[in-house]
Amino acid sequence: MTDAADLRERTARLLAAHPPATTAPLDFLRARFDAGLAWVHFPEGLGGLDAPRALQPVVDAGLAAAGAPDNNPGRIAIGLGMAAPTLLRHGTDEQRRRHLRPLWTGEEVWCQLFSEPGAGSDLAALATRAVRDGDHWVIDGQKVWTSSAHLARWAILVARTDPALPKHQGLTYFLCDMTAPGVEVRPLRQITGEAEFNEVFLTGVRLPDSHRIGEVGQGWEVARTTLMNERVAIGGAVTPREGGMIGIAAADWRARPELRTHDLHQRLLTLWVDAEVTRLTGERLRQQLAKGAPGPEGSGMKLAFARLAQQISGWNLEFLAEDGLTYDDWTLRRPEAVDFTGREAGYRYLRAKGNSIEGGTSEVLLNIVAERVLGLPPEPRTDKDVAWKDLPR
Numbered sequence: 001m002t003d004a005a006d007l008r009e010r011t012a013r014l015l016a017a018h019p020p021a022t023t024a025p026l027d028f029l030r031a032r033f034d035a036g037l038a039w040v041h042f043p044e045g046l047g048g049l050d051a052p053r054a055l056q057p058v059v060d061a062g063l064a065a066a067g068a069p070d071n072n073p074g075r076i077a078i079g080l081g082m083a084a085p086t087l088l089r090h091g092t093d094e095q096r097r098r099h100l101r102p103l104w105t106g107e108e109v110w111c112q113l114f115s116e117p118g119a120g121s122d123l124a125a126l127a128t129r130a131v132r133d134g135d136h137w138v139i140d141g142q143k144v145w146t147s148s149a150h151l152a153r154w155a156i157l158v159a160r161t162d163p164a165l166p167k168h169q170g171l172t173y174f175l176c177d178m179t180a181p182g183v184e185v186r187p188l189r190q191i192t193g194e195a196e197f198n199e200v201f202l203t204g205v206r207l208p209d210s211h212r213i214g215e216v217g218q219g220w221e222v223a224r225t226t227l228m229n230e231r232v233a234i235g236g237a238v239t240p241r242e243g244g245m246i247g248i249a250a251a252d253w254r255a256r257p258e259l260r261t262h263d264l265h266q267r268l269l270t271l272w273v274d275a276e277v278t279r280l281t282g283e284r285l286r287q288q289l290a291k292g293a294p295g296p297e298g299s300g301m302k303l304a305f306a307r308l309a310q311q312i313s314g315w316n317l318e319f320l321a322e323d324g325l326t327y328d329d330w331t332l333r334r335p336e337a338v339d340f341t342g343r344e345a346g347y348r349y350l351r352a353k354g355n356s357i358e359g360g361t362s363e364v365l366l367n368i369v370a371e372r373v374l375g376l377p378p379e380p381r382t383d384k385d386v387a388w389k390d391l392p393r
Contacts, residue, residue, distance in 0.1 A: 002040070002049045002050070002051035002052075002055070003055070004055055004058045007037070007040065007049075007051065007055055007058045007059050007062075008058060008062060010035060010036070010037060010049075010059075011037060011058075011059050011062040011063060012062070013035075014031060014032060014035050014037060014063075015062075015063070015066050015068065017031070018031045020066055020067050020068045020069065021067070025069035026105060026107070028068060028069055029069065029071055029104070029105040029106070030101070030105055032063075032068075033047045033101050033104055033105060034101075036048050036049040037049075037059045037063075038104045039053075039056065039084075039104070040052075040053070040055055040056050040059060041053035041055075041056070042088065042100075043088075045097075046088070046096055046097070046100050047100055047101065047104055054287070071104060071105055071106045072106055072337070074337035074338065074339070075106060075109065075148075075151075075336050075337045076103070076104075076106045076109055076110065077337070077338070078109075078110045078111055078112050078147060078148060078152075079103040079104075079108070079109065079110035079154075080103070080104070081229055081230060082110075082112060082156065082226045082229050082230045083099070083103060083110045083112075083154070083156050083226075084100060084103055084104070085225065085226075085229045086156060086173075086213065086222060086225050086226045086229070087099055087100060087213070088100075089225050090173070090213050090214045090222045090225060091213055094210070095175070095210075095213070099154065099175070103154075108153040108154055109148055109151045109152045109153055109154075110148070110152055110153070110154050110155065110156065111146050111147060111148045111149045111151075111152035111154075111155045111156075111178070111198075111200075112146065112147070112155065112156050112226070112230075113128075113143040113146060113149075113155045113156065113157040113158070113176060113200055113202075114126075114143065114156075114157075114158055114223070114226075115143060115144050115145045115146075116128060116141065116142060116143055116144060117142060117144050118393065120144075120145070120357075120361070121360075121361045121363065121364050123158070123223070123227075124167040124168045124171065124220060125167050125388070125391070125393075126141075126158060126159070126160060126171070127141060127160065127393075128140065128141025128142070128143065128157075128158075128159045128160060128202060129141060129159060129160050129161075129163075130159035130160065130161045130172060130174065130207075131161075132161070132209075133206070135208060135209050136206045136207060136208055136209065137159075137161075137172075137174065137206070137207045137208075137209065137211075137212070138204055138205070138206055139157070139159055139174075139176070139182075139202045139204075139205040139206075139207060140202060140203060140204060140205075141159065141202050142199065142200070142201050142202070143157075143199065143200040143202070144188070144197075144199045144200075145188070145197050145199075145357075145358065146185075146197060146198045146199065146200050147196055147197055147198075147338065147358075148196075148336075149178070149185045149198035149200050150185055150187065150195075150198055150334050151336060152178045153177075153178055153179065154175060154176065154177065154178060155175070155176040155178055155200075156173070156174075156175065156176075156213075156226060157173070157174045157175070157176040158171055158172070158173055158174075158219050158220075158222075158223050159171070159172060159174060159219070160172075160388065161216055161217065161219075162217060163387070163388045163389040164387050164388075164389060165217070165387060165388065166383075166384060166385050166386060166387060166388065167383065167388045167391065168220045168384075169217060169220070170217060170388055171217070171219030171220050171223070172212060172214070172215075172216050172217060172218070172219040173212070173213040173214050173218070173219040173222040173223060174207055174211050174212055174213065175207075175211040175212075175213060176202075176205065176207060176211070177207070177211070180205050180206065180207070181204075181205070181206075182202060182203040182204045182205040182206075183200065183201075183202060183205055184200065184201040184202075184203070185198050185199075185200050186198060186199050186200075186201070187332070187334060189332055190350075190351075190354070191350045191353060192347055192350045192351050193329065193330040193331065193332060193333070194332070194333045194334070194335055195332055195333065195334050196334070196335050196338055227360065228298055228299075229298075230359050230360075239279050239282070241276065241279065242272075242275075242276075243279075244275070244340075244341055245275075245308070245309055245312045245313060245316075245340070245341050245348065245352075246271060246272055246275035246308070246312055248316065248341060248348070249268060249271070249312050249315060249316045249319070250268070250272065252316060252319060252320065252345075253265075253268055253319065256319070256320070259319055259320070259321065264315070264318070264319055267315055268315060268319075271308070271311060271312050271315060274304075274308060274311075275308055275312070278301070278304045278305070278308060281300075281301065281304070282301055285297055285298065285301055297373065299360065299365040299368040299369055299372075299373075300365075300369050300373065302359055302360065302365060303362055303365045303366065303369065305355065306352075306355035306356040306362055307356070307362070309340060309352040309355045310352045310353065310355060310356065313345070313348040313349040313351075313352040314349060314352075316345045316348065316349070317345050317346065317349045320345050323345075324344075324345040324346060324349075325346060326344060326346060327344065327346040327347065328343060328344060328347070340352070340355070367379065
């Protein structure tokens with residue numbers, strides 16, 4: 001079994017063969033993947049060594065100390081956090097070999113074609129159709145709130161293949177080529193002024209059956225793998241003590257003593273403790289992940305992340321008073337990565353409003369925690385066994 005000493009030796013060999021100072025970043029990333037040091041818990045030949053997930057920091061620390069390039073994870077977060085674990089669990093060998101390497105190196109950006117104008121929180125009610133035509137599927141529909149669609153080469157897509165079945169049973173999961181004829185991406189301008197989200201129109205898009213993930217009609221089961229990993233990716237990021245948004249708020253408190261009040265101090269202390277509890281809970285969740293696939297606990301982490309981001313950014317705006325109302329630039333921009341803590345307080349406050357919507361609304365996640373973590377009785381669902389085509393819309 002691969003251990004920490006073996007990983008340090010492999011890391012040293014990689015650095016000796018491909019010195020970061022003289023190797024092009026992309027060449028280094030490709031070599032790292034081929035050496036099994038991309039994500040060590042993945043299988044050999046797919047960027048890993050079948051090693052324990054908990055050993056990944058050993059590699060990361062050694063490469064960071066040597067000044068090795070990273071793969072800009074903020075830019076390819078959907079590929080790393082959602083597409084990759086879904087491909088690993090449900091994809092074919094050919095699909096894994098084709099997609100995982102350029103996904104990890106950042107050569108191919110991914111997006112997620114799940115939510116629709118009429119099916120956001122109730123994802124299983126989606127209406128985008130996939131109709132079989134020989135060895136291909138023809139896709140028609142509209143997706144919305146699609147991060148990185150303007151950059152993406154590939155997308156993970158859920159579409160309805162049998163409207164005569166109940167909504168959860170008539171879905172199938174696909175890989176969508178974003179350069180295919182019939183794919184149209186339009187920007188959605190947000191309250192921040194940016195357009196990191198998009199709406200995507202699919203008109204007669206033809207996808208070969210080889211782009212299907214899982215069996216026909218099993219799309220909901222595959223999508224659940226994606227969704228569980230998505231919530232961990234959003235809410236379970238590694239953060240040092242007093243890192244992230246609470247660190248910014250604490251730094252402002254220390255730098256501006258003239259703005260301090262007793263009430264603001266008490267509220268900041270409460271938020272600091274909540275942020276630290278959430279951080280430690282995230283550490284515990286990652287240890288659980290090292291032993292298996294993510295479960296519904298990730299929904300709780302994502303809930304806590306959204307609540308804290310909104311509360312801390314609101315506190316920060318109030319503390320800075322009129323200085324917190326300044327905003328640097330309302331120009332329409334289409335960023336390459338989401339930065340929850342970047343820019344000034346006004347931006348952070350506005351951007352945090354989306355945290356309780358993206359990756360599953362807080363209302364839906366509360367239901368998941370209640371039913372799957374706490375074991376409470378589920379809400380009545382009268383549409384569960386009704387054919388999708390017979391549901392009122």
